[in-house]
Structure formats: C-alpha cells, structure tokens
Amino acid sequence: MKKILITGGAGFIGSHVVRRFVNNYPEYQIYNLDALTYAGNLENIVDIESAPNYTFVKGDIVDAGFIDALFTEHQFDGVLHLAAESHVDRSITDPLSFVKTNVIGTVNLLNAAKMIWKDNMQGKRFYHISTDEVYGSLGAEGLFTETTAYDPNSPYSASKASSDHFVRAYGETYDFPYVLTNCSNNYGPFHFPEKLIPLFINNIIQNKPLPVYGDGKYTRDWLFVEDHAVAIDLVFHNGVNHDTYNIGGFNEWQNIDLVKLLCKIMDEKLGRTTGTSEKLIAYVKDRPGHDLRYAIDASKINKELGWKPSVTFEQGLEKTVNWYLANETWLKNITSGEYATYYEKQYAN
Numbered sequence: 001m002k003k004i005l006i007t008g009g010a011g012f013i014g015s016h017v018v019r020r021f022v023n024n025y026p027e028y029q030i031y032n033l034d035a036l037t038y039a040g041n042l043e044n045i046v047d048i049e050s051a052p053n054y055t056f057v058k059g060d061i062v063d064a065g066f067i068d069a070l071f072t073e074h075q076f077d078g079v080l081h082l083a084a085e086s087h088v089d090r091s092i093t094d095p096l097s098f099v100k101t102n103v104i105g106t107v108n109l110l111n112a113a114k115m116i117w118k119d120n121m122q123g124k125r126f127y128h129i130s131t132d133e134v135y136g137s138l139g140a141e142g143l144f145t146e147t148t149a150y151d152p153n154s155p156y157s158a159s160k161a162s163s164d165h166f167v168r169a170y171g172e173t174y175d176f177p178y179v180l181t182n183c184s185n186n187y188g189p190f191h192f193p194e195k196l197i198p199l200f201i202n203n204i205i206q207n208k209p210l211p212v213y214g215d216g217k218y219t220r221d222w223l224f225v226e227d228h229a230v231a232i233d234l235v236f237h238n239g240v241n242h243d244t245y246n247i248g249g250f251n252e253w254q255n256i257d258l259v260k261l262l263c264k265i266m267d268e269k270l271g272r273t274t275g276t277s278e279k280l281i282a283y284v285k286d287r288p289g290h291d292l293r294y295a296i297d298a299s300k301i302n303k304e305l306g307w308k309p310s311v312t313f314e315q316g317l318e319k320t321v322n323w324y325l326a327n328e329t330w331l332k333n334i335t336s337g338e339y340a341t342y343y344e345k346q347y348a349n
C-alpha cells in the first residue's frame with residue numbers, strides 16, 4: 001500500500017484532490033495534513049472522513065519539528081503539496097504570513113521528504129501545486145508557457161515563485177524527485193467566499209455591493225476545480241520527473257463580463273427581474289499591483305498527458321451557483337467571525 005500525504009486537503013482545491021484520491025485509489029493510504037486556518041474547513045470533506053483509507057492530521061507545515069516527526073512516523077511514498085496562503089489581497093496586507101506558509105512551509109516539507117527518501121528515491125514523488133501568477137502579467141496578446149520567465153508582482157505570487165524555485169533547486173542539487181504545475185484561476189464548490197466568484201455569489205444572495213476593482217477590465221482564465229483535480233491526478237501518476245506543466249481552461253474572461261454573466265444567472269436562479277443583481281455592481285479602488293491578464297497555454301499537458309478541461313464555463317458556473325444555493329449553511333458558517341471582520345475592514349473606505 002502506498003502512503004500519500006496531501007497538504008491543504010481541507011482547503012478549496014485540496015478538498016477536491018483528497019476526495020478524488022480517497023475514492024479512486026482504495027489501495028493508497030491518504031493522509032490529509034491541514035492547519036485549519038480560516039480557509040481550511042473539515043465540512044469540505046465530510047463525505048470521505050470515515051473512509052478506511054483516509055486519515056486527517058491537524059498541523060502546520062511551518063513547524064519543522066512536527067513535519068520531520070510526521071514524515072519519520074509515516075514514511076510517505078508521495079507528497080501532493082497544496083497547503084498555501086492563497087489570497088492576493090491578504091498578501092498585500094500581511095506578506096510575512098505568505099513567506100512563512102508558502103516558502104518556509106514548502107522548504108520544511110522538502111527537507112522532511114529528502115530526509116526519509118535519501119537512501120532510495122526510486123518511486124518517490126514530491127508534487128508542488130502552484131499558480132500561473134508566478135509569470136506576472138500579460139498584455140492583450142500572448143499566453144504563458146512552461147518556459148515563460150518568472151516575474152511575480154504580488155507578495156502572494158512572489159512567495160509561490162520562491163517555493164517553485166526551491167522545489168526545482170532541490171531537484172538540481174539533491175536529485176530530488178519532483179513535478180510541478182502552474183494553474184490558472186479555479187472556481188467551483190467549496191471555494192472560500194473571499195475570491196471573486198464565490199464572494200459575488202454570496203453578496204448577490206445577500207443584496208450586498210459587488211466590489212469590482214478598478215475598471216473591471218482585468219482578465220483571468222477560469223477552470224472548473226474538478227478538472228484541475230483530474231489534471232493533478234494525471235501529473236502525479238504520469239508526469240515526467242523534474243518537469244513542469246501549465247494547467248488552464250482556455251477560458252479567458254474580463255472580470256466585468258464575468259460578473260455581468262454571474263448576475264444574470266443569479267437573477268434567474270433567485271427569481272429576480274433581469275438586471276436586479278447588476279445594480280449591485282460597485283466600482284471600487286483598484287488592487288495595488290493588479291496584474292492585467294493571465295492566460296495559460298495548456299497544450300503541453302494536453303499533448304503529453306492527454307488532459308483537457310471537460311466542463312464548459314456555462315456548465316461549471318451553473319454547477320457552482322447551484323451548489324452555493326443548496327449549501328447556505330456552509331456559506332453562513334464560513335462567513336461569520338474572522339472573515340466578516342476582515343471584509344468590514346477591507347471595504348471600510
């Protein structure tokens with residue numbers, strides 16, 4: 001039996017990956033390590049919590065002693081590393097926590113894996129799940145490829161770029177077995193309602209303003225989270241050692257167009273007159289250092305591993321909106337306490 005550690009498995013993307021691995025690979029023993037910070041939520045994986053091949057471990061990747069002991073005890077064969085501070089706006093107000101979790105946390109995991117694998121790296125794999133934001137910002141033309149130079153602009157993307165560099169450096173220096181992926185914007189069920197799509201769904205339900213940063217003409221490439229989980233599964237099992245793959249939806253949207261589409265869908269779902277939700281749009285102060293456009297060339301993973309998105313944006317948004325409307329308790333639980341305070345402060349001006 002293979003022992004696999006998944007970090008950040010109570011978070012958004014992590015929960016979809018944990019579910020997929022627990023359900024599809026009964027022969028693996030899956031350990032989900034999560035610190036349960038504000039964005040980690042065991043409700044996200046309640047459906048698999050009693051599976052015989054699943055164990056939850058609460059702990060922080062920043063604590064090197066704890067991580068070393070965990071690896072020594074369980075002798076993991078593979079690691080899928082998704083634990084991260086992920087919200088760009090938070091990184092602007094608190095960069096250090098991003099350095100701690102994303103950089104130091106990643107190095108702690110690399111060291112622990114290197115320690116237990118040093119005598120035999122055969123069949124071992126460390127998979128770092130990263131972001132397209134490491135490449136910086138595109139103009140109106142062009143796509144990020146695996147050879148695009150890193151040019152991060154936010155404290156968040158700088159921390160992810162740094163962790164990517166550490167993973168590659170361990171590959172070069174210690175012949176450490178790794179794969180790496182850089183993915184575009186995900187959306188779908190269990191997405192924490194601080195990110196654009198779930199925040200706006202929540203605000204529309206509650207008739208609250210929809211804060212569009214700047215002129216709303218920023219562009220993102222959106223991918224349904226379950227398609228990302230399929231890609232992660234493929235790369236973990238079939239990706240080439242020491243290689244990088246870009247993952248994206250070939251699905252670019254300017255924020256304002258996406259927001260208007262979401263408003264239309266929500267009006268229909270909530271039985272409101274067309275145009276009701278759009279009235280909630282409020283143009284607000286721009287995000288400092290806001291990257292204009294991200295767009296991914298995902299042709300390498302398509303050619304080499306046969307992956308492409310299976311869910312269209314229309315289907316994915318429909319599924320997402322339906323999920324949030326059917327899970328209002330989840331939404332209420334998560335939007336109380338610390339989260340509410342953060343947003344009151346954020347939009348106070």
Ligand SMILES: Cc1cn([C@H]2C[C@H](O)[C@@H](COP(=O)(O)OP(=O)(O)O[C@H]3O[C@H](CO)[C@@H](O)[C@H](O)[C@H]3O)O2)c(=O)[nH]c1=O
Nearest residue numbers: 086087088131132133184185194195196211212213218255
């Ligand atoms: C939260 C929020 C966002 N925005 C804008 C900023 C961006 O142009 C776009 C999407 O914002 P966010 O949902 O925060 O996502 P973004 O900054 O693109 O980053 C996401 O996508 C990245 C991948 O590209 C991930 O690595 C990040 O972890 C993830 O947070 O919408 C608004 O206009 N208003 C908002 O209230």
